[in-house]
Amino acid sequence: MTARIGVVTFPGTLDDRDAARAVRLAGAEPVSLFHAEPDLKDVDAIVLPGGFSYGDYLRAGAISRFSPITEKIVDAANGGMPVLGICNGFQVLTEVHLLPGSMIKNEHLHFICRDQTLRVENADTDWTREYEAGQDIIVPLKNQDGQYVADEHTLDELEAEGRVAFRYVGWNPNGSRRDIAGITNARGNVVGLMPHPEHAVERGFGPDSTEDGRAGTDGLTFFTSAISSLLANP
Template sequence: MKIGVVTFPGSLDDSDARRAVRLSGGEAVALWHGDATLRDVDAVVVPGGFSYGDYLRAGAIARFAPVMGEVITAAKGGMPVLGICNGFQILTESHLLPGSMIQNDHRRFLCRDQVLRVENAATAWTAGFAADQEISVVLKNQEGQFVADRATLDRIEGEGQVAFRYVGVNPNGSSRDIAGVTNERGNVVGLMPHPEHAVEEGFGPSLDGRTFFTSALEQVVSS
């Protein structure tokens, strides 16, 4: 199964995401921000970094890259799409996911190992986890605070669209400790922490990140 990983000018974690795909048993396909095709991939990862230098605001320019038109169409058709950190920001700017991302409440860049609780284990990217399972991955961001108006927060809580929550101290001020969300269909997931940095023994706090990618691969096989 082929998982495409998009590279934008300023992407930092695209090579890590491709490595995570390979270690999880998939074929990683490099996608360029100017591509007008997804090259017949079965799923897409929009990786972390600082696309287009985070000018205007994080993800605001990348949302209009040619490849994102293809990603948006494919996501609306049911293709699994994962947005990690800057990728999460891009997916909210693309209106594939609810809410928005702003600067951390402490106004500092943050890098640490982070425990998350899996709130929704029924998405394309979380089906290999159990509900309420605690996992450990890497967190590193500057604009990682998830925000939304109260009505949106109540709606996504009620409809099970909160995918992950921070455990322990909230690292960036995100509303209701939300670390990641999903769309209503469950094929699109975004989160600020980096599962691609927790896929290999001796690197990162755990191997929990690998389950994101194996979940998607199994979803494609079964669909």
């Protein structure tokens, strides 16, 4: 059985085609999901890609919360379906309260686009199980509203429960609290991060690696992890 992984398109989503490509390169079937149709099309997992849904009006990710498909996604996530939010997708996951905290403008106000080193802090989630805890990976980062904030109590809770999934290494590019780049829910099926693993899945198009220019494919493991999670928990 080939896993079916849905990729959601909201008005203003930019990275849906890259996310679908990553799904396909990982060995699953990408399924396009459209914000206006409350139909998950029998997918096994869902990716909320990056971009500027609804132009980031009000707050990044805020209006997507009220799209017809979003309620279905929230129900599926609460039922245990693997859901990954990348960049704007992460912002949507915080706005629908599947993940705690929020993102505000980068501390220095600049839009950042760079190859970013991350440490995988939690390799037990549905989207990270094929990494090793403590492993450093390089994936592109590109955003303006990437500063992760939450109150101290929430941050302490995330740390204590091992729910910080990724941390920035070497340089904190946006002022995120405690260098947090991505987090998971308690169950490990909902993961959100600001950097873009879907842009590091194919030789020649990824970040520079020690091996060769543009050769980095560290992001592909997100998608193969989801597939192996689905095989382990059918």
